[in-house]
Every structure is written in C-alpha cells, then in structure tokens.
Amino acid sequence: RKKIQIYQYIVLKWALALLIGLGTGLVGFFNNISVENIAGFKLLLTTDLMSRHKYYKAFAALAGCNIVLAASAAILCAYIAPAAAGSGIPEVKAYLNGVDAHSILAPSTLFVKIFGSILGVSAGFVVGKEGPMVHTGACIASLLGQGGSRKYHLTWKWLKYFKNDRDRRDLITCGAAAGVAAAFRAPVGGVLFALEEAASWWRSALLWRTFFTTAVVAMVLRAFIQYCWTGNCGLFGQGGLIMYDVSSAKETYSGFDLLAVILLGIIGGIFGSLYNYLVDKVIRTYSIINEKGAPFKILLVVTISLLTSCCSYGLPWLAKCTPCPTNLEVSCPTVGGSGNYKSFQCPSGYYNDLASLFLNTNDDAIRNLFSTSTEKEFHISSLFIFLASVYCLGIITYGIAIPSGLFIPVILAGACYGRLVGRLFESFSKLDTGLFALLGAASFLGGTMRMTVSLCVILLELTNDLLLLPLVMLVLLISKTVADNFNKGVYDQIVKLKGLPYMEAHAEPYMRHLVASDVVSGPLVTFSGIEKVGNILHALRTTAHNGFPVIDEPPFSDAPELCGLVLRSHLLVLLKGKNFSRDRVLSGVEILQRFSAFDFAKAGLGKGVKLEDLDIQEEEMEMYIDLHPITNSSPYTVVETMSLAKAAILFRQIGLRHMCVVPKSQGRPPIVGILTRHDFMPEHVLGLYPHMNPHK
C-alpha cells in the first residue's frame, strides 16, 4: 500500500471509532429519555386515577398502555426484523467468533432494535436495554463500516479499506463496548465486557480503540445529562453518570458479615444457574409458538404483557400500608413521578412498599432496592413477593418477540434477593441493607452471566463504591464457581440453542484421541491451476463450499503439488470478468490489472457477486482460466497425522475459515481435505465417532 492509503486508513479507523461512540451515545441517551417519558406518563396517569379512587380505570389505563406498547414492539419485531428479538449479545458474540449469520447486523435490525427496545422497556416488561444497546452499537458499527447501505445509495469510497473480516470485527467490537458503556454509563466496564464476553480475538491496539470509543460515549452522555439537569427533558430523572450511587453508605463489616456474604454468594450462584436452566426451557417452548407465524408471536407478547400488568397492579394490594418514616428529606408518600414511597391505596401519611417496587420503571425499582440507610423501608414479606414474581417474570419474558436484555431482570431479582438476605440478617450484621442488595445483584449476575472482571467494574461504575470492591469480587467468584458446576453461562447457552457454530477457545478433551484426517468429511473438490470454466461453474453450483484447493499439475510442476486455496467469492468476481483463454496457458499477473484490488474485497452481507449474476455462454464453458493470480498461495496447512486438538487450537487462535490437511507420506495427491469451522463442532465429531467419551 502507498503511504497516502495507510494515512487514509488510520484516519478512517479513528474517525469511525469516534462516529460509533457518538452514534451509540446518542441512541443510548435517546432511549433513556424516551423510556423515562413514556413510562413516566403511564405511571403518572395510573397514580392520578388511583388517587381519585378509580381503581378499575387505573388498572385499565396501566394494562391498556402496556398492551399497546408491547404490541407495537412485537409488530415491529415480527414483521420487520425477526433477528431483533432477544438480547442480541449471543449473536454479536457469534459474529465476533467468525459466524456470518444473515441479517444480524442489517439496517432493519438496527431500526427495530432501537424502537422495539424503547417500546418494550416502556411497556413495563421485566426486560433491560443493555443487550439491545450492545446489539445496537454493533449494528451502528457494521453500518458505518459498510459505508451505510448500498441499497440506499449511501456509500463512501474511503471505506473500501474496511471490506475485510478483521477490520469489520474490530469495528463491531468497538460497537459492543460502546453499547455497554451507553447502557450502564460505564465506559471501562464496556471495554472489559467487549474483552471478556464479546470478542474472541483481541489485540492491545483494539483495547485502545474500544477505550477511545467508550470515552466518547461517556462524554456524549455527560453532556446531555448536564443539559437535562436544567429541566428541558420532560420526565427525565435525576440520575447522573452514576446510575445507582451507594457511596454514602459506610463500609464496615465484620467476620460474621463475611460469612453471610459467602452464603449469599452460594445461594445466588444456585439461583443464577437455575435461572439459566429455566430460561433455556422457556425459549425452547416459545420457539414452538413463535415458529407458527407472526400473529402467534404478537399474541404471546400480549399475553405476557397482560400477565405483567396483573402482577404489577395486583400484587401491591397484598402489602399493608406502612407509616411514613419521620426523619425524611424526601416527601412521603411520593408526589408525582419516581420515588421511594408510593401511596397506592394507602391514606396520606402511609405508603405501600410493594407498589414502590412494582409501579416504577425497572431502573427506579433497582435504585430503591439499592438505597442505603433505609433498612426498614421494605417489609420482608414484600421483598419475598417481589423476588418471586420478578424472578418468574424475567424467565418467562425472555424469548418473546421483543428486544429484551437480561442484565436488568437479573439485577432486579438479585438486588431484591440481597436486600431480603440483609433484612433476615439485620440483627447480626453491620452491613447496610442497600449494600446487601448490591452484593445480591452481583451474586445473581455472577450466577447467570459468568463474567468476572467486567461485571465487577460495571457494578463499580453503576454504584460508585470502591470500598466494597473486595466483597463484590468475593461474591462474584463464589457464585460463578457454584453455578459453573451446573451449566454454562446464559449467553453461551443461547448461542448453542440457536445452532450457531461457535468455536471455543480450548479444544475438547476427546479431540486429543483423533487426528486431523479423521474428521475430514464430504467429497473434496479441487481445481487445477488452469481450470476449465465449465468445471468451476459445475463445482460452484453443486457444492456450497466457500474455499477450493488449487493443485498444480504437470506440465506446470514436476509432480502434483498444492498451489493454494481459492475462495468462492473471488472465483465469482474472476468469472464475471470473463478473462478466458482457449488454451491451457498461464495468463500471468496482467489479468489482475483489469480488476481493482478492491473488487476482491469482502463485500457486505448479500452484496457480493452471486452465482445467478454470471452469464457464461455455452462456448465459454470449454475455455480455460488461470486461477493462480487469485489463489492464496500460503494457506495454513496441517499434516494429516496432526492431533485434532492441536489443529483446533491453530484454527481458533489464528481465526481461520479454511485449513488444508496435507498428506504425510509422498506419492499421494497433495491434499487430503479441507477443514472448516463445522468440522470441529462437537456434534460433527461425535456424530462421526459416536462411541467416543465426550469428557475424556
């Protein structure tokens, strides 16, 4: 490359990171402000009707708003972009592992993800916005990297440098980090999330770029939040860059507290893994319903929405009215929007503690649960009811056709669980119940997500409480360890459930007993260095392979030898150029001068040359074409007797799509087969060798 091109490339790389940060930050803020206003309006309406004792009308208003919002989200999701349903983190994770699934990062998915998430969260579902924000960030990154959309004639010449897997993956990693940063206002947590959970390959240069992106997100958010403090954002809350500040609490704890925290971690881990187990079962059930068509999807969403409304309006009636505490700085019962003390059906001077949790946005409910120096605010019975219902609602909500994050449901249930434990132990314990709630959230998160450092930093950035760090680390370690004994992390489960061919970083134990040639499957299709056009077309039509080995034969070499690997996409571009010759001769590199190097660059999904685009005449079928110019002459190879475990590590670490298996002894055809990602999947290997012990 020339110097000017390298310069363009570097400038563009950073400019795109900046744009991803700006875009994701803006979307994050827009999401926040929309949710606060829509949900705030809904809650104000309900509270207002209740204060005039119109209880049935109040329920109708609440349930009606919820159903309309939920149905709109479901319609968007079912008809425009089915790929936008769910969290989106598993899909992004699979993409960054090298799985190019269709429409995961399409513009329509982005659109539905943004608006569907706003509608879904406003509809009062027990869902969060972080998963969708991660997906949104990834979509924005993908769209920017592709130069907008060729369909809508938005493309830019400089972007040609980004038409390859690696740069695209880098951008999407930045997008995922920016998504977490925007959802939790946690820039460092975002970087670590991308590193620990999302990305499969990592370079320190990338660390720096994601760091820059999330710094931009943080600055965008801070600017807008500062603007909103002047009161121009409607019902936008008081939250700053720290969403749930608990730093006012005193961190004193004794040996007994440590024991309590260990117990909390163990039980949290069990509940976390149970959550994963149940979510898995529910998704499997729902997918049967969802497959029946869009109307069924919408019906399911409406049903769950109605159930959620019933819970959040019905269950608070079970709670008794509590007299307001006397030494308060805030008003009790709360007037207007969010707040700790909802009056619900209670007379003045009293509040309903369950309503303070149920009739609030999820964010405000978490804030209430994390609130410190308010030990007696919630009754043990209320916390128990809320925990049970939120835990169940969270499980049955994931899998319906709306964009739905998993973090907030888990934090909500975990915080309630922690506060409950804190209440139970309060006579022995010095630790604030608000901090117990934080530790409870950590234990559930550790038990479901199975991340460590990134969760720790996200919680730190959410709550601004550095002195509690040792306890948070302890809880995360315990709950993850406990939960790992039962099943895998929730995102890994979903990846597997969706059947995405995800390559694990380590090789499975049974692979040590096999060699590379054991799993080579399917008929091998090879081309000669100079091949007949008809043969190529036939191979392209009859197989779905994306890579073909090219073999040089006499007279072009002394003996048949492996020349390299040619990609389907490059073959299609070459055939489209129609540089055929009548004889078997080397055409040399001048053939490439008719193409620009960027013709061979990886196009966006579904945008490359297709087989149907080719228009080859009958007489051209018998002509020859020289494949050498487009052959990758140094493909990664392994000898057939190479241990399969070692081959898998090579494949995964280098990030390959094709690996050539070559024979060990001489005098045989120069290639034994080609290994792709699918050949390493446990299903494939254990299918070939059913008597193998998968754990040995």
Place this chain on the structure above:
Amino acid sequence: RKKIQIYQYIVLKWALALLIGLGTGLVGFFNNISVENIAGFKLLLTTDLMSRHKYYKAFAALAGCNIVLAASAAILCAYIAPAAAGSGIPEVKAYLNGVDAHSILAPSTLFVKIFGSILGVSAGFVVGKEGPMVHTGACIASLLGQGGSRKYHLTWKWLKYFKNDRDRRDLITCGAAAGVAAAFRAPVGGVLFALEEAASWWRSALLWRTFFTTAVVAMVLRAFIQYCWTGNCGLFGQGGLIMYDVSSAKETYSGFDLLAVILLGIIGGIFGSLYNYLVDKVIRTYSIINEKGAPFKILLVVTISLLTSCCSYGLPWLAKCTPCPTNLEVSCPTVGGSGNYKSFQCPSGYYNDLASLFLNTNDDAIRNLFSTSTEKEFHISSLFIFLASVYCLGIITYGIAIPSGLFIPVILAGACYGRLVGRLFESFSKLDTGLFALLGAASFLGGTMRMTVSLCVILLELTNDLLLLPLVMLVLLISKTVADNFNKGVYDQIVKLKGLPYMEAHAEPYMRHLVASDVVSGPLVTFSGIEKVGNILHALRTTAHNGFPVIDEPPFSDAPELCGLVLRSHLLVLLKGKNFSRDRVLSGVEILQRFSAFDFAKAGLGKGVKLEDLDIQEEEMEMYIDLHPITNSSPYTVVETMSLAKAAILFRQIGLRHMCVVPKSQGRPPIVGILTRHDFMPEHVLGLYPHMNPHK
C-alpha cells in the same frame, strides 16, 4: 490422566493462586510498614534536629541515613542478585512472552527484590515499589510453582503437574497481577495490568484466576490495614484501601477546562516520551559503569543518593515561608510525621511548601499534591523547582543497582506538573488543582507507560474518583497518542535494550515479502527414528539446539518422512536411562514404562539433566536407541513457501518454541529447517537481507 489427577490439578491450581495472593499481599504490607517506619524515623530525626536549629547535623543525619540505606540496597543487589536491579516489569513481560532468561525468578532475586526495594525506597530515592512488587509477585509465583527450591529441599510431589510452560506462565501472570494489586491496593487494576502489559497470551480462564488472586491480596491488605488503625504499626500512616482519596472534590468543569486538559495531555505526552528517551540514554551510560564491577555499582548508588539528599535538603531553602492558612482542621506547621505543612526553617505559624514535598516519603508527597481544596498551598515557583528536580532525579535514578519502580517517579513528576498547570490556569478554571494534579499524573503515565485501560483503572482505584473518569480517559488517550509518535513505551524500550528476544504480536511489514525458508539458518541436524547413541551425543555437544527433527527412513517407512520433533531435555533424560540396544529395532512404548511421565516434565531453570551428568561408555556409543516414544509426532509445520508474516503470526499466536519448515515439492528431504524465536527477530531477518526496507 485419571480423574484423581485432574482433581489434584484443579485443587492445586486454585490453592497456588490463593498462596500467591496471600504471599504477595503479606510482602506488600510488610514493604509498606517497613518503609513507613524506616523513612518516618529518618524524617523525624531530621525534623527534630532542625527544630533545634542544628541545621548541619540535620543534613548529616539525613544524608547519612540515606547513604547507609542506599549502600545496603546496592550491596545486596550487586553481590547477591544483580538481576534484582531495576523495575523487573520488562523481565516479567519477556518471561511471559516465552523468554526463559536465567535467574530472573530465582529465590535470591526474590530476597534482594524485597529487601532492596524497602531499603531503596526508604533511602529517599525517587523510585517506587510497584515494579519491584510485580517482580516479587512473579518470583513468589515461580517459587511456589516449582515447589519451593530443590536446592533447599523444599519440594512437594503434587507440584509435578506444574512442570510445563503454560501452567508456569499462568502462575506468573497471577503473581504479576498480585504485585500491582499489592503495590497500589488496586485489585482490578492489577488484573488489567497483567492483561494489557504483562501477558502475551491470555485465556478467559486466566482472567478469572488472576481476579481471584488479586481479590485475596485486597482482602489481606484490608485486614492488616484495619489492624494498623488501632495504632500497633508504629509510624504506619492513615492510608486505607484508597491511597489518595480525592473524592471530596467537586467535579465541575467547563468547556475551557476541557481545552486546558487537552493541552495538558499534549504537553504531558511530550514530556513522557522525553522521559523514555532520557531514561534510555541514562541506562546505556550507567551500564558502562555497572559493567566494571560491583564496587563501581555501589559507588554509583552512593553518588546518586548523596545528590538526592542534597536536593531534598538544599532546595527547600529556596522557598519562602508561607503563613499558615487559618481555617484548617490539621495542625500547621505539622507536628511529627507526614503532613501537608512542614515547618523546616520557618518560625511557628509559617510553613515551607517545598519542604512539604521534598522532606516526605514519595507516597506522602503525592498525597499532598493530589490534596483538594488547597489551591494556594504550593507556590508556583515551588512547584516548578520540585517538578524540575524530581523529573531529573527520576531519570538519573533508574538504572542504578537497586530495585527501582518507575510508576511513582512518573506519578510524582506528573502530579506536580498537573498542579502547576492548574495553578497557572486557576483564574479561568473551575476544576480543583488537586484534580489537575491527578490529570497531570495521568498524562505523564500515558506518555511513558503507554497503557490505557489498566492505567485508567489503577488511577481510579488510587483516587476513588469515578466522576472524573471521562477526563482521565481523554488525557490518557491524548498523551499516549502524542508520545507514540516519538518512541516506544518505556518497558518495551528496556526489553529491547536488554536484548531479550521478545516476539511482537504483529508481524513486521517487511516480513510479507519473505517466505519461511528465507530465514532458516544454520546447519540442520536431524536424527533417524532409531539413532546411534554416538550421533546423538555428538549433536548435543556440538550444537546448542533445543529441538531436533526426527526422520523415519526405510525400512521403517516407504520413503523418508518427518516423524516429529524431539527436545534436547527429553533426549538427555532418555540417554540417562540407558535403554540402548545393539540393533536397529523399534523398542516400542514399553521403554517408557521405565520412566515416569514426570521425568520428562520441564524442570526448573538449571535443574534438568545436564550433558555433563551423562556417563556413556565407549562401547555404548555404537549402540542404538529408539526415539519414537519421546518424539512429538504432531509438531506445527509450515510449507517453505509460506509467507514469513503468516508464519510469524502462527508462531506467536500458538506460543511455539520450534516450528518445522517442510518442503513444498516431493522427492526432497522431508524437512527444510527449523524456525525458532530468534529467526523472527528483526536483527536476524534484516541481517540476512540488509537491503530490505524495515518499514515496508
């Protein structure tokens, strides 16, 4: 492996992580308490003499203490373990990249590192303890992993599982993380440091283990600090888990402040890279002196110590006495130990601001510089004098024969620089000067160390100020970007200066124009599958190779083919077993039954079987031995025409020590050569092809 062995392995892995955490935490605390007491005693003595106007005696006491402490450190370093000099981070980094340098992690190095660091820091040098703590953590990990020291008969049978490169590297990564965690009381920062700067290979399982280790460190430190608050630790200060808490300051900043911060970042980056440049020059100069022998090393240390003493005692005389502020909670001038207001030569009611910086431990000086709501405490002139002297002292101190960390000097100079900038801008700026000091420290750190996320989190954990995060990120990004235009990070520079063959994660651009066989060098020594003992001995004696290809020849195969790779260490063990036979026959696997699998495990440095240990008789030289049982039959191979850049990536990503280059065409010997780490070094490649443009 059997189930019980896997169980032993897992238990041991976590037990070792626990022990590393405990050990490093203990050493960190011991270091802290020793330094505070020794330096505190010295400073109290000086202050006491000064208060009685015995100025010359006071200087003599200060300089005398310093020289005695410095000389002891130098003697330890020069005579017992020269490898303990300097930071230790470059060495640990190189080790984790796969460079087994001698004595880097030996028990003697550990001993000198611990006590040398205490003496050096107490002696008032402008050095820190974090680099040495990282090295200490790594040494503790290495020692534990080797099962203590065989020399001192401390070894444990279970530890046999850890006698391989990967497990050893994992342990040392944990140790490095624990070191940072102990030095800065920053558990998450420690994990990120290990990830971003120290480790070359990373798996998410390792993330979790390091996280556990640093959590243990944090809990150990917290327990001891809590104990010290009862007043049983002598002169131990008041610091808690947060070393320099600035969270009391208000984070308000305007657009102007943003501009000031950007300017601060740019200038900080320039000064940071200048620091690296000068440190490099100084080390080169010193190494000439140091090579002359131990007495010269000690002389150099004493000279620098005297110079430091002169600065810290002499320069405060330049400052005028400042009247004490009136609305203070602390006493002014300070009575006794550390504190913001040193009286020095001033009458009562006055303090000397330069003495508050110079006549303090480095930790306390940094705390004073970071202190918030004390805008006018330090004069601009005093800050300028301190900045200039600390910057220069920091540069001329690194490279002398004492354990010396680079973080503290850089933070000290950076904080002073930031506070100076804050004072200069104070009439326009809303930002507290203490926060300016923090940003200044970030800019210098970014400019010298070139880390991003880990520095950010370390600073966060040092200062407990989450709301300043966006500004810290901005400053780090700017200063790193600016500095990267001039030279490399300081640790990379030192690695290069020491001539350690460090493999970069990316391939150099010129490697794309070469193929693997271009850099194969030296005569290739191969063995037959069944080889004559004499030939093996001859090869072991005449070459320094650590790996030899084994080739099967007729009659054991149809044509010569590559059987695999055999390691020097395994050959030595096999030869020591003396299972020779008179004829060329396959001995089969039963030969291995005479050995335990752990005989072939990688021994500690310098502990394996040596060539001199072998006692082969003349008649045995003509006998044969079957190498098949110890041959690694699936070595990673590349074809000779593989691009060198791709081969380098393969070599680095998989973490190889040997890579076999095989011929492309048939009918030639089955191996072309072996590539090792040295063959990829720019010096070697550019030495072979001097006309190559290294940047293209």
